[in-house]
Amino acid sequence: MTTFRNELSETDTSHDVDLPCLLFVDDDRDIQIAACLLFQRRGIKILSAYDAAEALTVLASHPVDLVLLDLNYSKGARSGAEGLALLKDILVLRRDLPVLVVTGHSGVSIAVEAMRTGATDFVMKPWNNDRLVSLVTSVLEKCGRNHGSDAEPVLIAASEAIKRIVTEADRIAPTRACVLVSGPSGVGKMLLARRIHALSQEAGPVQSFSAEDCDDLPEEGGVWICREIEALSPTLQRRLTDRLDGSAPPRVIALTSLDPAALSAHLQPKLMLHLGMVRLVLPPLRERPEDIAALASHFLHYFSVRHGLPEPECDTSRIAALQAETWPQNVRELRAAIERVVIMGEWQISANKAANQTPELQTLRDTEKSLVEAALRRHSFNVTQAARELGLTRPALYRRMARYGL
Template structure:
C-alpha cells in the first residue's frame, strides 16, 4: 500500500476531465488529497476501497443530462455506505431546486458552477470542521452492484419496500449478496431504527430489543425458537424481520408454517451468478478498481477474451468467488499470474491459478473458508466478517471441515 496522505482526502465525482484536473490542482495546493471518479460505479468503488473525509459530488454524468437524478441516486448510495462522510453537491444546469432536494436527502451543502475558488475552499474547510460523527474508516462494506436490467428491477423492488415495515425474506445460493442486500435495506429505511444481526445457527434465545432483526439462516433456528418468533410477530410491538435463507423452495419443511406466513410477505430471490454476463462484467470491473486501490497496485485491463472467460466459467460460490478471482488478478505479480493477462490464454475455470474449482458444496465451502483464513493470517474475527458469519458459526464450520 502507498503511504497515507497527511491532509484530508476528498473524493470529487465529475465526468468532466478538465474540471477534474483544475479542481485537483486547486485542492492539492490547499492541502487536500484528491481522489477522482467520473461516474457512479467509480465513486462507489473509491469510497469503499479508501478512506474518504469529504465528497464533492456533481449531479450529472451522462452526456446531455441536466436533471440531477443520477447524482441524487448516487448521493443515496454514498450516504448508505458512509453515513458520516459529508457530501457537498455541485450543481449548474440542474439549478437550485435540485440542490435543495439534495440537502433534504442528506447532503451537507451545495456549491454552484462556476464556483469561486476561495469560497469553495472555505466551504470545504468549514464542512470538515462541522462534520458529524466519526471520520470515515474502511470496514469492508461493499455496495450491492448490478449490470443487468433484471437485477436493477430486483434492486428497485428492495429499495421500494425498504421504507416500509414489511417483513422481507431474501433467498439465494451462498455468495450471492444476501447480507449486502439486507444491509442496504436497513440503510435505506426512512426511520431512525436500531437493527440486530442474529445467526440462526447459533441463536439460543430471541433478543428483547431492536426494531429490525436481520436473521441469517432463519431456517436454522430450532423449532421452538421458530414457534416463539412466530408468536412474537403476532404482537403489536413485533420487530421487523429481514430473513436470509439459502432456498425456501428446496425444503419448505424447515420453516414453521406460521413463521413462513409472516416472513413471506415480501420475497426477494437472488439468482446464481453463472450466466449473468452483464452482472459479471460490472462486478469484475468494480472489484478490479477496488483491489487496485486497496493494495496500491495498477489496475489491470480486461479485454474481450478475459470477459468471455469470466462469463463462461461456472461460479459455485457466486459473487464471493468472483471477488476472490479479481483480487488474485490484481495481485498477479505475487502469485506469478502473468499468463492471466495474455489475451487468448484464459479458459473457463482457469482465469487465475488457485481459484475455486467446481465440485461439491462442501468442498467449495471448505476451500473458501481456508482461503479467507489464510488471507487474514488466520484471524478468525476478520475472516468471519468477510464471510458474513459470526465467530461461533465460523468456528463450527472450521471444526466440520477439519481446519
C-alpha cells in the first residue's frame, strides 16, 4: 500500500495545523524531496503524490490549500494528458482550489491549455526556487485558506469501463442535453451526476430530489438531478415533459436502477425521448476488479485519516479476496467494509462464505425468501421500491412478506 506523507519525516511539520498545506503531484522522487526541503524550510507543509489516484485520495483525506501539479506520471509520457485529466478531477472535487501547473517536457502550449481548463498559473521546469516560493505565497494570500474538508466523495476510475463512461460524461457535460444515468444501487450514479454538473456551463447550484418523494417539480430551471426517475407520477411526468418542451427547459440528469427496457415501462414515451438523449450505464462493481483494488486503497487511507487510526496493510492476497466478493451493494458496501477494517484494525471481510466451504443447498422457498428480504433491506423496507426491483406488484409482495414472516 502507498503511504501518503511528507517525504522528509525528520522535518515533518504536519502536526502544526496553522501552516498552509501544499500538495505536490510528481512521479519523480528526487524532485519531490527537493520540493519538500524548499517549502518546509519556509513554513509550508507539503504532501506528496506520485500519480492521479494518490492525488485524489490525498485531497479527499487532508486539508490542502494549493496543488502543485506536474503533468506526466507514466514513464516516457510527454503529452501532459494525464495531468490535464487530473486537473479536471481536482476541480470537480474542489472547484475553488488553486492549482499551479508544473511543465517541462510538455511545453508552454499544454500549460496554456491547463489554464483554460481552470489552473491558476504555471511554472516551468527547472524552476527558480525563490520565484516558485514567491508565486505559491502570493496565490495562497490571494485565495485564502479554504480546506474544503467536507469535499464530495471521489469518483475513482481505474477500470477501462469506468474511464470510458467518465470520458463520455465529460464530453457531454458542457452541453444542455438531458442525461440518463443507470446502474445498480450503490454504484456511483450520484457521483457521476454531480461530476456532469460540476463540468457544465451552469453557474447556479444543482437541485437534487427523489421522484418518489416529489409532490411537484422545482419552480426554477437550471440543473435537476432526479433520483429514481421511474417513480415519477404520471401527472408529474406530463408536467416534466411540458417543461422540457418549453423555451427555457431545465437540464435533467435522471438516475435509475432499472435497465432501459424496464424504465420504458414506467415512463411515458415522450418523456423517454427527452431523458434518453444521452444514456450512461454504470456496471456493477463485481464486473470491474481494477476499481475494487483502487477503491480499497483509497478508502483505507481516507478512513485511517478520518478516524486517526493506523492504515492497515493491504497485500495482493487481500486485494484478490476483495475482488472475489460479489458486493451486492457495490461501492457503498465496499466502503463500509473497508471502514470496518480500519476501525477494528484487522481484516474480517466476507460478503460470501469462505471459498473452502461447501455452500448449503437451498430450497426454492429459501431462495425466494432471501431475495425478498434482501430487496426490502436494500430499500429500508420501502415496499414500493422493493416491489419494483423484484418485478412484483405491491399486493404480491405483501403476500410474500406475510408468507415468510417479513
